[in-house]
Amino acid sequence: DIQMTQSPSSVSASVGDRVTITCRASQGISSWLAWYQQKPGKAPNLLIYAASSLQSGVPSRFSGSGSGTDFTLTISSLQPEDFATYYCQQANSFPLTFGGGTKVEIK
Amino acid sequence: QVQLVQSGAEVKKPGASVKVSCKASGYTFTGNYMHWVRQAPGQGLEYMGWINRNSGATNYAQKFQGRVTMTRDTSISTAYMELSRLGSDDTAVYFCARDFDGSGRYFDYWGQGTLVTVSS
Numbered sequence: 425d426i427q428m429t430q431s432p433s434s435v436s437a438s439v440g441d442r443v444t445i446t447c448r449a450s451q452g453i454s455s456w457l458a459w460y461q462q463k464p465g466k467a468p469n470l471l472i473y474a475a476s477s478l479q480s481g482v483p484s485r486f487s488g489s490g491s492g493t494d495f496t497l498t499i500s501s502l503q504p505e506d507f508a509t510y511y512c513q514q515a516n517s518f519p520l521t522f523g524g525g526t527k528v529e530i531k
Numbered sequence: 532q533v534q535l536v537q538s539g540a541e542v543k544k545p546g547a548s549v550k551v552s553c554k555a556s557g558y559t560f561t562g563n564y565m566h567w568v569r570q571a572p573g574q575g576l577e578y579m580g581w582i583n584r585n586s587g588a589t590n591y592a593q594k595f596q597g598r599v600t601m602t603r604d605t606s607i608s609t610a611y612m613e614l615s616r617l618g619s620d621d622t623a624v625y626f627c628a629r630d631f632d633g634s635g636r637y638f639d640y641w642g643q644g645t646l647v648t649v650s651s
Contacts (some may be wrong), residue, residue: 425593450647451634458636458637458638460576460638462576465560466644467626467628467641467644468576468626468638468641469636469641470631470637470639473631473636473637476646511575511576513576513637514629515634518577518590518592519580519592519593519594520566520578520633520636521573521578522576523550523575523579524575524580525575
């Protein structure tokens, strides 16, 4: 199985900050990567697919980049509703696998 | 609008089985895949596998092979996930999730989750 490693595991930030989360795959996955946001007690929400494609309805302050083994999710200007946990997911091969998550907390 | 509504919370004893349902509405159920993902309390997301809602074909993550069965009833637009020989480490919220684009790669709509508690 492909292992996905996210860093950091948590980050404290203020409203308006730029936040960057990284995800590394244990082997190359081309651009087959998604990012999800999950709030407590809720199901995850698809933000980005194919490494950099913004899902419909997702604010443009979210962006994704990378290919191969290294990927980044950037929130350009953190908003109060963005405090949540973010997961990357590789979509290159079965079984699909997730990173361990990054919790974005209020500073 | 697309909705996935799951069955309610379950409490099971070790060694028992649980069957979770996921009723879809707002789109053509027989298109592509339905996936199942679980999340232990305070932990990350763990992928279990998929069922092709049209053909009924399944593909399970190796960790769950032999213990999980995914089925569907197209007449009522409902998918099911049954997990047998439950242990305490199967305590988790179980989610169904619709395939985004028919590729079997991403999930765009999720059920609300079903908490399964395994306890003696």
